[in-house]
Amino acid sequence: MEKGDGLMALSCPECESEVSPPEPVRQHEVLECPDCRAELEVIAVEPVVLALAPEIEEDWGE
Numbered sequence: 001m002e003k004g005d006g007l008m009a010l011s012c013p014e015c016e017s018e019v020s021p022p023e024p025v026r027q028h029e030v031l032e033c034p035d036c037r038a039e040l041e042v043i044a045v046e047p048v049v050l051a052l053a054p055e056i057e058e059d060w061g062e
């Protein structure tokens, strides 16, 4: 396989649905799985690795 320059398809670690990261993807960015709505954190970018974001009950203020 060659290293592509485009988006790679990622799998949601929760439900294994395909998740497309935004471009450019940044480390520590949090994505939402379109299928199960899990929050996925980008823990690495080369290659992109997603992990379930910890559920933090936190008020960010409104």
Ligand SMILES: [Zn+2]
Pocket (backbone or CB within 6 Å): 012, 013, 014, 015, 016, 017, 033, 034, 035, 036, 037, 038
């Ligand atoms: Zn999912």
